[in-house]
Structure formats: structure tokens, C-alpha cells
Amino acid sequence: MSPALELVGGAVVGSAAGTAAVRWPDGALCHPRRSTCAGCGRTVRARDLVPVVAWLRLRGRCRDCAAPIDARLPAIEISSALLAVLLIGVHGGTRGVALSAGAIALLVAATVDLRHRVVPDRLTLPLAAGALAAFPVVVGNASRPQVLAWALGAPLALQALVLVARAVGSPRPIGGGDIKLLVGVLLLAGAVDGGPPAVLLGATVIGGVVASLGLVSGRLGRTSRLPFAPAIAAAYLLVVLVPGAAEALLAPFGGVR
Numbered sequence: 481m482s483p484a485l486e487l488v489g490g491a492v493v494g495s496a497a498g499t500a501a502v503r504w505p506d507g508a509l510c511h512p513r514r515s516t517c518a519g520c521g522r523t524v525r526a527r528d529l530v531p532v533v534a535w536l537r538l539r540g541r542c543r544d545c546a547a548p549i550d551a552r553l554p555a556i557e558i559s560s561a562l563l564a565v566l567l568i569g570v571h572g573g574t575r576g577v578a579l580s581a582g583a584i585a586l587l588v589a590a591t592v593d594l595r596h597r598v599v600p601d602r603l604t605l606p607l608a609a610g611a612l613a614a615f616p617v618v619v620g621n622a623s624r625p626q627v628l629a630w631a632l633g634a635p636l637a638l639q640a641l642v643l644v645a646r647a648v649g650s651p652r653p654i655g656g657g658d659i660k661l662l663v664g665v666l667l668l669a670g671a672v673d674g675g676p677p678a679v680l681l682g683a684t685v686i687g688g689v690v691a692s693l694g695l696v697s698g699r700l701g702r703t704s705r706l707p708f709a710p711a712i713a714a715a716y717l718l719v720v721l722v723p724g725a726a727e728a729l730l731a732p733f734g735g736v737r
């Protein structure tokens with residue numbers, strides 16, 4: 481695959497993903513249809529759907545009513561294009577495409593979680609199914625049993641923790657959407673040796689730091705739910721993009737085994 485093709489492919493998929501993310505709970509994630517302007521409701525012209533280029537040409541405004549177009553849309557398009565090129569560069573064609581699809585799904589999950597404090601089933605369930613289908617090309621023979629154990633065991637353990645917390649009346653430690661999200665993410669992270677535990681550890685550390693900062697700055701209450709999907713997304717990208725990251729994360733725990 482040529483980098484130009486990867487860039488364009490990433491941007492096109494990112495454009496659909498970005499539209500779904502920005503519009504949730506309306507729009508493509510629930511009701512696929514042609515894009516319309518959020519301001520005037522008119523159908524967006526085909527030439528104004530070209531990722532990034534259209535946003536720049538229109539200076540971020542609707543051609544008909546000049547309502548601002550969400551800047552997260554071109555941001556997700558550019559990130560998706562770059563992630564596709566980088567991940568295919570690090571992991572090669574087939575595996576890189578599967579990991580890019582996971583990365584783009586995580587961009588959507590993080591965007592929706594930050595805004596609505598929810599990670600929709602419409603995203604996590606197809607991601608888990610897709611990751612399972614891609615499992616034979618993504619994860620090498622030797623590490624398959626281990627990766628499956630992490631990808632199914634960790635979400636089950638977290639779900640058990642949620643039930644215990646509910647039984648004793650403590651706040652929910654993690655959202656149900658985050659737990660479902662982890663199934664697909666951990667399966668894909670199996671592309672890297674030690675990937676699944678490294679992603680869990682990385683997400684916990686990143687989520688912990690963000691929660692502490694939120695508590696100290698007073699932006700988060702002691703019982704407010706933290707959007708955890710962005711931490712999962714950051715940890716996944718770190719582990720699958722940066723060679724040696726999983727090893728470095730796991731080093732204090734005896735390294736990758």
C-alpha cells in the first residue's frame with residue numbers, strides 16, 4: 481500500500497467516524513443518512529464532504545447558512561489519516577489496517593465519552609466483533625491464548641468489581657461501556673507482546689492522573705464519573721504506536737512475559 485492511499489483511506493474513514501462522533505446521539509451512529517448542516521438542515525453537497533479540504537475551503541462554516549462546522553470533524557479526519565499511515569508503517573498492511581480501524585473507533589469513543597459521559601454499544605459491540613474477526617491476522621500464534629485470557633478475563637473481573645461496588649453501595653468504579661470497549665481494545669492490543677496488560681496499566685495510570693488533577697483543580701467531584709474512554713484510547717495508541725512502550729510500562733512488574 482502506498483502512503484498516499486493510506487492517508488486518503490484514513491481520512492475518508494475518519495470523516496464518516498468524525499461525523500458519527502460529533503452528531504451522536506443523532507446521526508450516523510444511529511441513523512445512517514446523508515450529512516446535513518446542523519444549522520439549516522440542508523444536505524451537504526458532495527464536494528463539501530471532501531475530508532479536511534472542504535472544511536478549510538469553507539473556513540469551518542456552512543456554505544448555506546454560515547453556521548460553524550464542528551472543528552472536531554477535521555481534527556478526527558486528520559488524526560485518522562495520520563494514524564493509518566503510522567500504524568501501517570509500524571505493523572505492515574493487514575495488521576496495520578485492523579489496528580487503524582481500532583484507533584479510529586477509539587477516537588469516536590473518546591469524543592462521545594468526553595461530551596456525553598457514555599460509550600455507546602453501537603460502537604463497542606461492533607469493535608469487539610471486528611477485533612475478534614481480525615484476531616487471527618492481528619495476534620501471532622504463540623500469544624493467542626494469553627491475549628484471549630486478558631481480553632475476556634479483565635472485562636469480566638472489572639464487571640465483578642462493579643457488582644461488588646454496587647452491593648456495598650460504593651460509587652461505580654468503571655462504566656459498563658468502558659468495560660465493553662476494553663474487549664475489542666485488548667484483542668487488538670495483542671498485536672504487541674505484552675500489549676493487553678500494558679494497555680490496562682497505561683489506561684489506569686492516565687485515568688488516575690487525570691482524575692487526581694480534576695480533584696485537585698475542583699473540576700471533578702469525588703463521585704463524578706470520569707470519562708475513561710479517552711484514557712483507554714491514549715494507552716492503546718501509546719502501546720501500538722510506540723515500539724517498546726509495552727515493555728517500558730510493564731518493566732516494574734517483571735517486564736513482558
Ligand SMILES: [Zn+2]
Pocket residue numbers: 517518519520521522542543544545546547
Ligand atoms: Zn447550514
